[in-house]
Amino acid sequence: MKLINYFKNIFLGLWHLMQGMYITLLNMCRPKVTEQYPENRGTYEYGERFRALLTMPHDEENHHKCIACGMCMNSCPNGTIQVIAKTETDPVTGKPKRVLDKHLYNLGSCIFCGLCVAACPTGAIRFTNHFEHAVFTKERLLLQLNRPGSSQAAKPAPAPKPAPAAAAATTERAETKTA
Secondary structure: OHHHHHHHHHHHHHHHHHHHHHHHHHHHHOOOOOOOOOOOOOOOOOOOOOOOEEEOOOOOOOEEOOOOOOHHHHHOOOOOEEEEEEEEEOOOOOOEEEEEEEEEEEHHHOOOOOHHHHHOOOOOOEEEOOOOOOOOOHHHHEEEOOOOOOEEOOOOOOOOOOOHHHHHHHHHHHHHHHO
């Protein structure tokens, strides 16, 4: 009995070895699919949901959408984002208003979870595909997302609505002129 099991194990071992050799030979004949990273840097296509670097887009006039609410800072699980805001008085209404002073981002401790982008009510921050973050010192991984001198995008003030009595009077005048 033991002798039969001995030869059976030898035969199974050789059979599995041949299966492995067959798979190896098949893969040797297939074309290579290795990406040559430094050479194809500009042509490489990333996935749609790839997260690499957090940014705050600015328009031509150096405005951004951040309202300094701190939702991104509160949703970050490891404290990567720090929102520093100051209070200014709004020249139109005269009420105090929070204005973004600095939006700091520690790239070295970011886990790229995307919770900050999902929590932002205005869509002021987003991830880009730039993934090369090699630096020599940790201080270079501390980024300020808002540009110096930038401000929140100025929204045009809504036109004041006419009073109901004035609106009725203008419609009566228009009706008398047409008649």
